[in-house]
Amino acid sequence: MNKKIMLVDGNSIVNRAFYGVPLLTNSNGQYTNAIYGFFNILFKLIDEDKPDYLGIAFDLKAPTFRHIKYDGYKGTRKGMPDELAEQMPALKELLSALNIKQYSFEGFEADDILGTLSRIAEENGMETIVVSGDRDLLQIASDKLKVRIPKTKGGKTETEDYYAADVIAKYGVTPSEFIDVKALMGDTSDNIPGVPSIGEKTAVKIIQEFKTVENAIENVDNIKPQKASKNLKEFREQALLSKFLATIVRDVPVELDLEHMPVIGTAISDEAYQLIKKYEFKSMLNRFIVNNKEENQTSKKYKILNSKFEFNDYISGINNGNEVSYILFCENEELVGVSIYYENGGGVFAPIGNEISLESFKKMSKGFFENGEIIKTGHDIKNDISLLRKIGIELKGAAFDTAIAAYILNPTRDTYYCDDIASEFLKLSVKSEEEVLGKGKSKRPLLSLTNDELLEFAAVQAEIISMAKPVMEKQIKDNNQEKLFYEIEMPLLFVLSDMEKYGIKVDKEKLLKYQSMLEAELETITSEIYSLAGEEFNINSPKQLGVILFEKLGLKGSKKTKTGYSTAAEVLEKLKFESPIVEKILYFRQISKLKSTYADGLLNVMNKETEKIYSTFNQTITATGRISSTEPNLQNIPVRLELGRELRKVFIPTNDEFVFLDADYSQIELRVLADMADDETLINAFKEGQDIHRLTASQVLNIPFEDVTSLQRSNAKAVNFGIVYGIGAFSLSQDLGITRKEAEEYIESYFHKYPNIKIYMDTTIKNAKENGYVSTIFGRRRPMPELSSSNFVQRSFGERVAMNMPIQGSAADIIKIAMVKVHDALIKNNLKSRLILQVHDELLIETHKDEIDAVSKLLKENMENAVHLKVPMVADVKIGRSWYETK
């Protein structure tokens, strides 16, 4: 077999790592995030590729031949931040201690060294892998040479991998042509000038036709568009210079020193061990065999409790005031095990189902779980509550949820499993469920594991969350997020739990009728479409539909998606008058959606006995702080179109003794914005209860309030939406069907009239860039690594997110506060009414008929007084015998 070699661009990877991992320090206050992230990426790639040789190239500080040729080279680049610079020597020291070969060469960049070493390796028949955070390296990809570009996202590393064919597939040019494309379009991050007015699109088109910059210059008169041709003629020298700068040198006088390029094995030097300890990379040590007792006793300290007696002994030894952490394990919604940890008792795992039956588990553990004097740390407590409730246990004393804490500290992760907690807060690497049990079809049952495996995977989890808790507490305190966590999110967990338990009643007969009505309608419209098309096809397949509409019927489609024609409603809407089939397809889509997602979907999840629907409300999903709803999603039940809205008639109170009260916040996001931006005009308008969109129209268009037409008002409404989303002229113009120029004028005029909003948006972005995160009024944070991206699209996205998150997130905070207050007030006053749904700015309460007045009042007051901003909060309460009627 051919030998494999991995060559890494040290500088670009360490940069990625630095921006992808939050600023961590060890207990001496040394920054370690870039080093930590660097090795995470490196280990992942080594594990995946299993190379035989490894080398890492670094830039030197000295100017390179490119700087000498062109003194603007990389001129726009700012130096490394100090927090990163101080990690560089430490990184190199650790690499040396780990025997990892490092290359650098005066006058050349790491890229050039990689280009050279990889050429030599390839010529010697080696399988070559080049790792870089920079797309520049794509120019050296070949059939045998793979370029890997890693990204760190939410604590996980993902890579994009490119052989030559992948470059062609993605960019439409060969790797070597990639240089020519870059020469034409330039590169702002390296300050490569390129040719004015030629961007990526044009550059690719030109190179696809002419192959090289030189050839394009020779045929410059044949180049279209005119502007590109003219500029290439004028800036030909600059284009050639750019090509020179962009070309990676592949003959640096450096030697490939295979003998000194070992890959990190499992044994490491004492020096390396000491360094890793010093930086507190505990998880890294797990990779290595360390001759050190303290590191090698993980599973020895836990016990499996296999008999009732052992379990009973352990659990009855827990006393009031003990701080205990626990993890429940379940499969198919059935408890199969529990791990528990507390300081004096140590860590245990007890399997449930065999020796310890579910019934005996219940008897023995009830006293523990229901004792509020035993302070518990759990992970996803809301889930535990419902699991325990099924066997007749009411959980009490649950004071700290590590999943929610982890979410508060970083809401952008995809998952918050125990192994995520271990690596993020303890720098400890433990096996994930997927690693231990597998996934999908081949997933093994937990209790098929050996005792040692159970200890290593299951028992450890209780101790993990127990160790993570103080770390999280400190971070929450340091972040000023104590109120957010202890007074909003933790209490909310119990509110959501009650909502899930209570469910919402469905009028089954009515839903069945609705379903068959849609069914009949769908049949009719389907045959009409077939006859208009002249053939039968799958209308639900965008691919087949595209063929019918744009090829067979010859409608002019604007190619939009990666895979073919777009048939989205906004496209079809424009083609409505071209053929009668279009309108029918739009109608088909509407009916089809209502039937499959809503009618069929809701019937599927309805509990047959209670005829209720029990949704799950997720508290750790969104990046902004909103909750989400799944299985089913009750936060997207149709309302905008009447036919869909009819569906709301099937959501009804449990019985005749109850009605629905529904309250929604009026303009909560704009009120939040008015407060945060401290904009006088907006604040006064809200104080006076003015029509805010009408006001915007009169301000922006400079016309009297009374003269605003309904069209002007609705346009202004779109502008207000745009402001909340982080406005862009293009999208606004699309939304309003006006030109981009007009949209720009709207926006400019808006900011002119609301200067503090402009200032607020700008300072929000500026602060976000400085801090690396944005935050809400109540201190909820969202990390914003996108803002330091060199990619225009990503950075712009980051800026819009930075503007939107504090608004959307503060609104989410406010309604969460209101939910806790409303929920607690219902309980405290011994009312029969219950909070059953939240839809972002709306609360639905199933209200007992005797309590209508009391609950209306309580609901309105608690919502309006959840917070006191510079503007009043307004909640409108409606009543109805179904959700439909509460409009």
Added chain:
DNA sequence: GATCTCACG
């Protein structure tokens, strides 16, 4: 599993 489409705030 990725992609497209569409429902909501």
Added chain:
DNA sequence: ACGTACGTGAGATCC
């Protein structure tokens, strides 16, 4: 010159 609104979840198709 770039490609665009922010935040979600679900069903259907197709590879």
